[in-house]
Amino acid sequence: MKKYNIPVEAALEVIxxxxxxxxxxxxxxxxxxxxELKRLMPGITQKMLTQQLRELEDDGVIxxxxxxxxxxxxxxxxxxxxxxxxxxxxxxxxxxxxxxxKTYPNKEDVLVQTEELV
Amino acid sequence: MKKYNIPVEAALEVIxxxxxxxxxxxxxxxxxxxxELKRLMPGITQKMLTQQLRELEDDGVIxxxxxxxxxxxxxxxxxxxxxxxxxxxxxxxxxxxxxxxKTYPNKEDVLVQTEELV
DNA sequence: TAATGTAGGCACTTTTAAGTAACAATTACG
DNA sequence: CGTAATTGTTACTTAAAAGTGCCTACATTA
Numbered sequence: 174m175k176k177y178n179i180p181v182e183a184a185l186e187v188i189x190x191x192x193x194x195x196x197x198x199x200x201x202x203x204x205x206x207x208x209e210l211k212r213l214m215p216g217i218t219q220k221m222l223t224q225q226l227r228e229l230e231d232d233g234v235i236x237x238x239x240x241x242x243x244x245x246x247x248x249x250x251x252x253x254x255x256x257x258x259x260x261x262x263x264x265x266x267x268x269x270x271x272x273x274x275k276t277y278p279n280k281e282d283v284l285v286q287t288e289e290l291v
Numbered sequence: 292m293k294k295y296n297i298p299v300e301a302a303l304e305v306i307x308x309x310x311x312x313x314x315x316x317x318x319x320x321x322x323x324x325x326x327e328l329k330r331l332m333p334g335i336t337q338k339m340l341t342q343q344l345r346e347l348e349d350d351g352v353i354x355x356x357x358x359x360x361x362x363x364x365x366x367x368x369x370x371x372x373x374x375x376x377x378x379x380x381x382x383x384x385x386x387x388x389x390x391x392x393k394t395y396p397n398k399e400d401v402l403v404q405t406e407e408l409v
Numbered sequence: 410t411a412a413t414g415t416a417g418g419c420a421c422t423t424t425t426a427a428g429t430a431a432c433a434a435t436t437a438c439g
Numbered sequence: 440c441g442t443a444a445t446t447g448t449t450a451c452t453t454a455a456a457a458g459t460g461c462c463t464a465c466a467t468t469a
Contacts, residue, residue: 179313179317258386266299269301269302285294
């Protein structure tokens, strides 16, 4: 069984890694289907997306809903437990914004325009 | 120059990875010297510790102070900018605690007793 | 004189994370 | 009948993160 030295490590195991926080930040705004998430995250590969979504699902923070259609339609959303991360995610997003502003004079240089993709 | 799709990625670049949040959680309680941090984080190697501390220093969230002594004495502490992460770190720690409680019936099984090390 | 304690560097190896590419399933549509 | 659309799997490869072992410096202390 996994051992932690301090409790925060347990949180990192759930939302750690390169993609999970980003995925959750999108799902906090809206439920999304797979293809939408892929478009919102131009860098991610199909494999990584599926893998991260599975792990988040296993940890109980997101819900995967399959609609019986062809072509298939799968939607992801936060569970109640996932919503308990809202405070953290909001703070992280806000901190990231002001960090960019602090670090780069004009954030247009570092921020890819994604709004259009939403 | 690094490009982000959403601002939160900038935050992850500063506090992402396996160790940085843990380091910051310790420094938020107290300033620490290198050896203390190493004892508080039994899993970390000297190399990783130094490396992560350097990066945190470069990002302006921690301060490295060298005392001119032999054997050397180096102390790390949060900068003002580092303190702006307090909300996030506190929330993460709290979430980790309740996640352990939710996930494991008795947390003694997963939490290594570190209190004695402090 | 030789060992101790502290912080850290460096070269190298291993492990883990992430990326690539090809393929499956299914039905509507032209 | 062949193709597009959507989600996902699998085997393989590459890149990044982390770990290992050995080395330095130097005043103090035994």
